[in-house]
Amino acid sequence: MQKTVYGAECPECAAEVTLEADARVSEIVECVECRSELEIESTEPPTLILAPEVEEDWGE
């Protein structure tokens, strides 16, 4: 059975952010409460940090 990771706290607004079963370190997720872009710093324990700011040479 896949493990679903719960309980990662948004570093911006402290809301609980639910991560998908296949969430990976460095993946970018969004807090549904404050819409902050967050980066998964760790899945065990589930830890989120603010995602890096977009820089002028970013893009596809």
Next chain:
Amino acid sequence: MTALEKRGGVFEHLDPRTLSVAGGTTWTGPDFVINREVGHYRALYAASALECVGVTVVNTAAATHVSGDKWHTSAALLKAGLPTPATSLALTSDAALKALDELGYPAVIKPLVGSWGRLVTKVTDREVATAVLEHIEALPSPQAHIVYLQALVGKADRDIRVVVVGGEPLGATHRRGDEWRTNVARGAVSELCPLTDEITDLATRAAAAVGADIAGVDLIEDEEGRLTVLEVNDRVEFRGFQSAHPEVDVADRIVDLLLARAAS
């Protein structure tokens, strides 16, 4: 990564933010890397550094160098004989103003590096161009002072994105937005576009022209419906494309390519 796992691939995530490579030493990391770094300069130098120590990188540093810079891309497309909008490169703002007089208005000024439509500016006349070029002159980076100019062509609200993997187009989408910049990052919507022979030919040749094994080729139709190649993206984001093409698993096709390359 999920696609790779399903195929039994063994991999690790190399975070460019913590990556350093000592040239001339023995590299003990992976032999094969797929480059998905979002920032152009980190992507380019990571690829170059890894290749220096014998790693195979997809896409190559050479491909990232060309496709990550709009002028280098235009030059490669022109060299390959591909149709592309009229484009000029001016090395100063004064030269740019003169070049715009020749190119004609409306025209587009684009930063050499960067995407998602950021800082891409439509200039409708000389007065607007003068103001934009004054702002460009005030930017701190020397590269920012080199001005990439292009004629504004085509249908104002849509372009065509073709994802090419291993020389094969996987499909095409129209990207339609509320404004003239049709990036999904700016809210444009991806809709199915038939993969015609012409689209297949242009996209395949464009990806080859910049040397990219994995490419997002952007085409645009002019007022007469003729297709031209706008740009080639080497670290293509395919969320919009995948939504419009549920019949194609893009990640899986990329893994096909990587496994085939690794085996050879």
